[in-house]
Amino acid sequence: xxxxxxxxxxxxxxxxxxxxxxxxxxxxxxxxxxxxxxxxxxxxxxxxxxxxxxxxxxxxxxxxxxxxxxxxxxxxxxxxxxxxxxxxxxxxxxxxxxxxxxxxxxxxxxxxxxxxxxxxxxxxxxxxxxxxxxxxxxxxxxxxxxxxxxxxxxxxxxxxxxxxxxxxxxxxxxxxxxxxxxxxxxxxxxxxxxxxxxxxxxxxxxxxxxxxxxxxxxxxxxxxxxxxxxxxxxxxxxxxxxxxxxxxxxxxxxxxxxxxxxxxxxxxxxxxxxxxxxxxxxxxxxxxxxxxxxxxxxxxxxxxxxxxxxxxxxxxxxxxxxxxxxxxxxxxxxxxxxxxxxxxxxxxxxxxxxxxxxxxxxxxxxxxxxxxxxxxxxxxxxxxxxxxxx
Amino acid sequence: xxxxxxxxxxxxxxxxxxxxxxxxxxxxxxxxxxxxxxxxxxxxxxxxxxxxxxxxxxxxxxxxxxxxxxxxxxxxxxxxxxxxxxxxxxxxxxxxxxxxxxxxxxxxxxxxxxxxxxxxxxxxxxxxxxxxxxxxxxxxxxxxxxxxxxxxxxxxxxxxxxxxxxxxxxxxxxxxxxxxxxxxxxxxxxxxxxxxxxxxxxxxxxxxxxxxxxxxxxxxxxxxxxxxxxxxxxxxxxxxxxxxxxxxxxxxxxxxxxxxxxxxxxxxxxxxxxxxxxxxxxxxxxxxxxxxxxxxxxxxxxxxxxxxxxxxxxxxxxxxxxxxxxxxxxxxxxxxxxxxxxxxxxxxxxxxxxxxxxxxxxxxxxxxxxxxxxx
Numbered sequence: 001x002x003x004x005x006x007x008x009x010x011x012x013x014x015x016x017x018x019x020x021x022x023x024x025x026x027x028x029x030x031x032x033x034x035x036x037x038x039x040x041x042x043x044x045x046x047x048x049x050x051x052x053x054x055x056x057x058x059x060x061x062x063x064x065x066x067x068x069x070x071x072x073x074x075x076x077x078x079x080x081x082x083x084x085x086x087x088x089x090x091x092x093x094x095x096x097x098x099x100x101x102x103x104x105x106x107x108x109x110x111x112x113x114x115x116x117x118x119x120x121x122x123x124x125x126x127x128x129x130x131x132x133x134x135x136x137x138x139x140x141x142x143x144x145x146x147x148x149x150x151x152x153x154x155x156x157x158x159x160x161x162x163x164x165x166x167x168x169x170x171x172x173x174x175x176x177x178x179x180x181x182x183x184x185x186x187x188x189x190x191x192x193x194x195x196x197x198x199x200x201x202x203x204x205x206x207x208x209x210x211x212x213x214x215x216x217x218x219x220x221x222x223x224x225x226x227x228x229x230x231x232x233x234x235x236x237x238x239x240x241x242x243x244x245x246x247x248x249x250x251x252x253x254x255x256x257x258x259x260x261x262x263x264x265x266x267x268x269x270x271x272x273x274x275x276x277x278x279x280x281x282x283x284x285x286x287x288x289x290x291x292x293x294x295x296x297x298x299x300x301x302x303x304x305x306x307x308x309x310x311x312x313x314x315x316x317x318x319x320x321x322x323x324x325x326x327x328x329x330x331x332x333x334x335x336x337x338x339x340x341x342x343x344x345x346x347x348x349x350x351x352x353x354x355x356x357x358x359x360x361x362x363x364x365x366x367x368x369x370x371x372x373x374x375x376x377x378x379x380x381x382x383x384x385x386x387x388x389x390x
Numbered sequence: 391x392x393x394x395x396x397x398x399x400x401x402x403x404x405x406x407x408x409x410x411x412x413x414x415x416x417x418x419x420x421x422x423x424x425x426x427x428x429x430x431x432x433x434x435x436x437x438x439x440x441x442x443x444x445x446x447x448x449x450x451x452x453x454x455x456x457x458x459x460x461x462x463x464x465x466x467x468x469x470x471x472x473x474x475x476x477x478x479x480x481x482x483x484x485x486x487x488x489x490x491x492x493x494x495x496x497x498x499x500x501x502x503x504x505x506x507x508x509x510x511x512x513x514x515x516x517x518x519x520x521x522x523x524x525x526x527x528x529x530x531x532x533x534x535x536x537x538x539x540x541x542x543x544x545x546x547x548x549x550x551x552x553x554x555x556x557x558x559x560x561x562x563x564x565x566x567x568x569x570x571x572x573x574x575x576x577x578x579x580x581x582x583x584x585x586x587x588x589x590x591x592x593x594x595x596x597x598x599x600x601x602x603x604x605x606x607x608x609x610x611x612x613x614x615x616x617x618x619x620x621x622x623x624x625x626x627x628x629x630x631x632x633x634x635x636x637x638x639x640x641x642x643x644x645x646x647x648x649x650x651x652x653x654x655x656x657x658x659x660x661x662x663x664x665x666x667x668x669x670x671x672x673x674x675x676x677x678x679x680x681x682x683x684x685x686x687x688x689x690x691x692x693x694x695x696x697x698x699x700x701x702x703x704x705x706x707x708x709x710x711x712x713x714x715x716x717x718x719x720x721x722x723x724x725x726x727x728x729x730x731x732x733x734x735x736x737x738x739x740x741x742x743x744x745x746x747x748x749x750x751x752x753x754x755x756x757x758x759x760x761x762x763x764x765x
Contacts, residue, residue, distance in 0.1 A: 312539075314671065350695070353671040355565050355718055356742060356760040358640050 004259040005175035007120050007143060008243070009111040010150035011127070013090065014138040014158070014166040016107035017047035020086050021076050023136040030165075032057070033074035039063040046078055054164045089135055097127065102243045110147055112243040115257050115341060117302065124170055138166035144173040144181075148239035152182065152189055178237025183210030190234050192227060200224075209235045252282045253294070253345025261300045263338040269326060275344045276322035280315075284374060289314035289352035293321055295328040296343035304341075307332055316352050319366065391455025391480040395432055397471050397491060399447040403434045404465045406445045406597045406623055411461040412438035419458055419505045423465075425478070426456030426503060435509055436461065437626075441590045442509050443597065446622040455480050456503040459487055463498055510610075510626060512617040516579040517606035518552055522598050522620060524572060525605050528559050529595040531570045531728045531755055536588035537563035547585035547630040549637070550616075552578045560637045561588060566721050567640055567758040568728075582609050585634055586616055590627035597623050640758055642744055645737035647710035649678050649688060650750060653734040657726040659690040659702035660719050667719045669694035673762050674719035678738065680708035688736075692719060715741050716762040722747075725757040 013019065017035040022028045032052035037043015043063040055070035067073055087106045094101045100112035116123055124141050131139050140161075142153025150173075157169030173181045182190075187209055188198045200223070206212055212220065212235035220228035233239070242254075254275040262268055283289060293315075294308040307328045315321060325344045333339070357364075376385050404423065412420045415438065424435040432449035435442060457480050468476065473492030480487050480500070489496040529548075537545035542564070551558040555577040560569045598605060598620045606619045609629070618625045663674040670693075677689040686708030693699040715738055726734065731749035738745045747757040 350670060351764070353673050353716075354763050356763055357564050358562060358567060358744065358758065358760050359564070359635060 004114060004257050005145045006112060006114045007116070008145065008147050008150045009113050009120070009124060009127075010142040010144075010147070010154045011094065011109050011111065012140050012142075012154050012158070013087075013107035013131075014140055014168065015047055015049055015053075016087075016137070017078060017083055018049045018076075019137045019166070020079075020083055022049075023086075024082070028074065028076075031074060032070050032072060033076055034063070034066055035076050035078050036063055038075060038077070039067055043075075050163070050165050050167075086135065086137070090131060090137065090139075093127070093131060093134070097123070100243045100245055102245060110150065110243055113143075115298070121170070121172060124172075128168065128170065132168070138168045140167050140169040140171075142171045142173075144178060145175045146178070146237070146239035147241055147243075148191065148234050149173050149178045149181065149237055151191075152185065155189065156185065179210075179213055179235075182235065182237055183208060183213060185209045187212055187235075190231065192230065192234075197224075250349065251294070251345050251347035252279050252286070252288070252290070252349070253296075253343055254278050255296055255341060255343025255345075257298075257341045258339070261338040261340050262342075263336050265335050268329065268333075268339060268342060271342055272325050272329060272344060273318075273322045275342075276325055277318040279344055279346055280318040280321055281374070281377075283316040283346060283349075283352075284370075287352065288349045289316040289354070290346035290350075291315075291348040292346065293324040293328070294343075294345040294347060295325050295332075296341070296345070297329070297332065297339055298341035300338050300340050302340070305332060308347075310348070313354050314348070314350055314352060315346070317367065317370065321346060391427060391457065391478065391482075392452040393427060393432060393478050394450045394452075395447060395476050395478070397468065397474055397476050399449075400432075400476055401465075401468050403432075403445040403447040404461075404468055407434045407436040407443045408461050408465055409593050409596070410436040410438055410441050410443040413462070415439075419501050420507075421461055422458035422501055422506070423461045424456065424458050424503055424506045427451050427454040431622075435506070437507055437509060439507065440587065440628050441593065442626045443593065444509060444624040444626075445597075455482065457485055457487060457500040458503055458506050459498055459500050464489075467496060467498070510613070510615065510617065512608055512610065512619075512624070512626070514606050514608055514617075514619060517608045517619075518557075518574065518578045518582065519576060520557070520574065520605045520607065522601065522603045522605055526595045526598060527730075528557075528570045528572055529591045532559045532561040532568040533588045533592050533595075534561075534724045534728070535563055535566050535568035535757070536561040539563070543630055544585060544632040544634055546589075547587050547634075548591055549634040550582060550584050550586055552582040554578060554581075560634070562635065562637060562640070565718070565760050566725070567637055568725070569637060569641070569756050569758075571754045582607075584609055584616055585630040585632065587627055587630060590616075590625065594618050594620075594625050597625065640744065641756065642737070642739060642746055642758070644739070645710070645746065646739045647678060647680065647708060647713050647737070649686070649736045649738070650707040650709075650733055651688060651704050651736070653726060653729050653732060653749075655704045656688070656690075656734060657723065659688075659704050660723040660726060662702055663690050663692035663700050664719045664723055665692075666694040666697055666700045667692035669697050671762070672718045672720050673716050673764070674722070675714065675716045675764075676736075678706070678708055678713050678715070678736075680710065680712045686712070713738050713741065715745065716764050717745065717759055718762055721759050725759065729755070 034045045034048040034052055036046040045059050045061045045066050048057045057066045057070055091103055098111055102110040128139055131137050140154050140158050142150045144150040144153050153171040153173050157171035158167040161167030161169050187193055187201050217232045220232045291314045292308050292310050296306045298304045309324050373385055426433045431446045433446050435444040471491040477490040485500040487498045487500050532548050545563055549560040555574040558571050609616050614629050616627050667674050674692045680686045686706050688704045688706045691701040725747050729749045731752050733750040735748045735750050744758050744760050
């Protein structure tokens with residue numbers, strides 16, 4: 001059973017603060033201006049218009065230097081409340097499209113659009129146009145099978161755009177072409193490659209992402225330790241980090257859209273068990289336990305339903321989550337019924353407080369076993385040890 | 391059937407038996423109350439097949455007879471009847487019961503008494519005799535510890551053990567255990583070892599009345615039933631099949647710290663903590679601090695993400711080392727509520743070991759609570 005390749009959309013608002021200022025004062029449009037602290041106050045550039053960028057002005061640059069590069073630069077004081085409000089509006093627009101939105105900063109977000117019916121390019125174009133027409137903001141989008149490639153695609157699109165005006169770029173990397181897309185790009189476009197790492201890479205003749213990808217993985221691990229492994233995987237366009245929907249954790253969940261609808265009971269049970277294990281592991285890792293177990297199902301006709309059950313006590317244990325989810329599944333699905341998407345989540349989160357039992361019903365024992373398994377996986381990797389199936 | 395009863399007696403009788411009615415049963419007659427003339431009195435019976443309650447009330451009988459009356463309709467009506475006297479006349483053919491009192495005249499559609507499940511006619515010879523007030527106290531001290539989760543039916547019952555003149559009741563829901571002992575005024579003829587549904591005992595305590603009356607109890611051999619009789623009320627209950635867990639093994643044999651406190655002060659502190667604890671997992675922390683010379687204190691605290699937090703300090707005599715232990719404060723409060731002595735002892739050994747609550751100066755009751763693990 002293979003998961004369908006994901007469609008991850010990365011959206012970045014173009015010169016966001018400046019764009020908001022332009023909606024307030026249209027006379028700024030097309031002019032070289034920057035949002036930030038006044039030069040006398042040793043301010044820096046928080047955001048600069050594309051006209052200013054043509055003069056070499058960049059964000060985080062001291063305002064005094066920006067003025068030397070571009071003497072007619074208009075300096076506008078930041079109004080962060082207005083930016084936050086506008087950002088909220090953008091995020092609401094995104095959430096109208098899918099609940100799977102991960103906001104990573106005031107002007108950037110990832111969306112998981114794996115399960116939309118319409119062609120992704122049309123969806124992206126409509127989204128860009130909507131944000132421009134409704135909110136007066138330009139944005140650039142990158143689409144790929146994972147977060148890493150999608151974000152880099154956005155950057156590539158922006159760089160390729162015509163100078164002096166908002167890029168309004170859309171760059172799509174088709175599934176399977178991640179590595180080829182990344183290969184010619186400079187190595188420091190990868191996450192985690194700063195000037196220091198870049199210098200060390202240059203020393204051994206690595207300049208592009210492709211140079212990294214062509215090296216043996218072991219070579220990079222020898223040089224950079226665990227980071228080397230990530231570097232190699234990322235350079236090869238591999239990144240399976242999921243979309244994390246809420247910053248403040250209110251629920252922990254997993255879901256999978258099958259590449260082909262699944263109607264086999266045992267396969268679904270197995271998937272449910274694996275996802276429950278992952279959810280339980282995340283709960284334990286974040287030192288949380290939840291009282292509500294939720295099952296999400298999508299039938300082949302795209303109708304979606306969720307069912308939830310409340311436990312007597314908060315849990316962070318795979319077995320309990322899996323058996324509750326399995327009971328929920330049995331309550332809504334008849335044997336053999338095809339399923340397009342299945343998901344498991346745990347909410348009503350709190351500290352993992354639990355009532356101890358007068359006589360051990362095996363719960364404490366399996367909890368201790370779980371702790372040992374967690375410790376082994378933490379130390380030697382998740383493939384080291386697994387629970388056997390009976 | 392034609393009889394006359396006092397409204398007051400009828401209302402009281404219906405109040406007693408209606409608790410055994412099962413209004414949503416697939417068997418319609420179980421939503422009804424059997425009324426039957428019985429040797430110069432009127433017998434009222436209701437059953438849900440697990441528990442049956444019968445009550446006899448005085449009546450003037452003109453003609454004998456019986457029928458079953460819908461419980462809700464009959465009880466609601468009788469409670470509002472204007473006159474002292476209520477005349478009940480059954481038309482056997484139509485099973486219409488005419489209920490007449492003062493200016494009120496009613497006809498209720500009944501179901502033939504033949505359809506009502508037969509209730510046992512017990513032989514009360516050799517019954518165990520228990521004082522009502524004592525028995526009620528015993529019941530109150532254990533029933534709250536019984537489980538309400540039907541996953542383990544045995545734990546929904548109370549273990550009752552009678553051996554000569556010694557009687558013992560125990561209940562446990564997996565997290566806490568209540569054990570109460572007593573001595574009978576006269577030794578029982580046969581030993582009894584039965585698991586009685588806690589619901590039946592709660593009902594018995596409710597209907598048994600007060601005072602110096604006596605409860606008679608029999609467990610007829612091989613029937614899987616227990617029968618209680620108090621004055622003019624009889625309660626029959628099915629016993630729960632199975633083996634009660636070995637509760638003696640659960641009771642800790644020693645302790646590292648024994649904390650003596652005023653029962654009322656600790657109860658009050660628990661009630662306050664519960665106001666906050668109930669928003670979350672019901673956890674209250676007890677920080678038991680020992681000091682030289684035995685004087686010490688217990689700091690009870692509870693925190694809720696939403697509502698805030700509470701902290702109460704109760705003076706205590708702490709014998710042994712201090713300990714920080716967390717309990718489900720509802721469990722602790724319920725245990726303290728059934729303790730009659732002015733002082734109570736809390737025996738603890740570790741944060742993850744069972745705590746024992748004992749009334750000071752009363753060896754007959756003890757309560758074991760498992761702590762909560764704070765993660």
